[in-house]
Amino acid sequence: MGIFDKLFGSKIENQKLIEIDFTKNGIVLNGRNNQLPVKISILNEIFGEPEEVKTETNVLYIWQDKGIRGFSKDKENIFEVDIQLIQLGQNQFFPQQPFLGSLKIEGTDYKNFVKVSQNDYLFKEYKIGNSEIQVRLTKEEPKLIRSISIDIQEEEEELTQKxxxxxxxxxxxxxxxxxxxxxxxxxxxxxxxxxxxxxxxxxxxxxxxxxxxxxxxxxxxxxxxxxxxxxxxxxxxxxxxxxxxxxxxxxxxxxxxxxxxxxxxxxxxxxxxxxxxxxxxxxxxxxxxxxxxxxxxxxxxxxxxxxxxxx
Structure with a gap:
């Protein structure tokens, strides 16, 4: 076993065991169906204890070595899950390591589901059932998928614009x-x-x-x-x-x-x-x-x- 494996091998192996599927009804974690918002306790069982960062309007939970973020309003439920696929450097609002597990959207590997073209700006959005999938892209060409998040669009939150x-x-x-x-x-x-x-x-x-x-x-x-x-x-x-x-x-x-x-x-x-x-x-x-x-x-x-x- 090399020094890299000794230092990081266990973390990488743990990440590879994580399987996530964003669906029209919510999020499937290691084969377990969960509707959004999902209990923080459920995520803790799978990902371990997160780091808590308070913002003005939400509480951000970061699983640093998993490349995963969750947004909460009540410290009990996560209404949005964000998967970081490319490391962004040192930033208190983003995980320190990228996600290395399996990520799918509606049962399809995200790389096959998301079609990135040169004409895309910095993000793409998909509506699947009650779920909204947001894909963030890098600024440089060729554009790469930086992160993917899922959120549920609840009817009471769809307010009429001025x-x-x-x-x-x-x-x-x-x-x-x-x-x-x-x-x-x-x-x-x-x-x-x-x-x-x-x-x-x-x-x-x-x-x-x-x-x-x-x-x-x-x-x-x-x-x-x-x-x-x-x-x-x-x-x-x-x-x-x-x-x-x-x-x-x-x-x-x-x-x-x-x-x-x-x-x-x-x-x-x-x-x-x-x-x-x-x-x-x-x-x-x-x-x-x-x-x-x-x-x-x-x-x-x-x-x-x-x-x-x-x-």
Whole structure:
């Protein structure tokens, strides 16, 4: 037996014994069916004692050597189970080791169930029965599955959004965007600078109305909030506004970024524009200040009569 096996072998072997299946009715643990919310005591029997981390709205239970997290509101029941598949380094809110057991979704290995493409953003969602499966992806290409969680959507929690935040179909022709980050830059200009798109989105108001889990004025928001990303993806922008856009200015302090990821530090490239094909929709766009951009792309944009300034 090598030194690695002596130090970590027993933990890895224990993890391999764990079999998890996310289903439309809840979660199957080592062949045992459990509905969500599931008793913490049941998880303790299988995973051992967790580390408890209190947040503003929930209590987070972390099984450090299993790669598993659970969220509770009453210290008795877990309403969401999160499986960490890639280690994220030292962070008090995430397990120290990744999950090494068997993970399935509806009886299918997660790698076969989840289809990841280059066009995916940072997460994917699946609805299976009463269960909501959320898959988080890495930022780098090729995108990898970072974690998978399961939550039960209870009817009483599906609250009606405030009328202002109900997405509406526009009467005119909508702009079809190729690049989501380009769309965010346009929303910054039309919603927050020119105030042509309404309502002016406020993440804290939106979170209170829609009851976003794990996010508040003092909690969460270090990564793009899935519910907010989905809102802006579905937001329709009328082509009549296109001629109003003469400039795009990307900056770490832009309101759009502070609403998508309130705690963003501007140190990564999550909001970098990858495709500039959407320029074709904006005939009066003549100036762009951009996050780090390839020199060839800059020259191509300049050739189209657009003044480019890398940030």
């Amino acid at each position: 009328e202002d935040y109900k997405l509406k179909k526009i009467s005119g022709e909508k702009i079809e965007f190729k690049d989501f980050n380009f769309k965010l830059a346009i929303i910054e200009e039309l919603m927050y600078n020119k105030e042509l798109l309404k309502p002016k989105f406020d993440v804290y108001e939106f979170a209170e109305i829609t009851k976003i889990k794990g996010f508040s004025a003092t909690e969460g928001g270090y990564e793009p909030i899935p519910e907010v990303v989905e809102y802006f993806k579905e937001l329709e922008i009328d082509k009549k506004f296109a001629e109003q856009v003469t400039e795009i200015y990307q900056d770490g302090g832009n309101e759009i970024y502070m609403n998508v990821t309130p705690q963003w530090d501007g140190e990564d490239d999550v909001f970098n524009i990858q495709s500039f094909e959407d320029i074709k929709h904006f005939p009066n766009l003549k100036k762009m200040t951009l996050f780090e951009t390839d020199s060839k792309v800059i020259e191509e944009l300049k050739s189209k009569g657009i003044e480019i300034k890398p940030l």
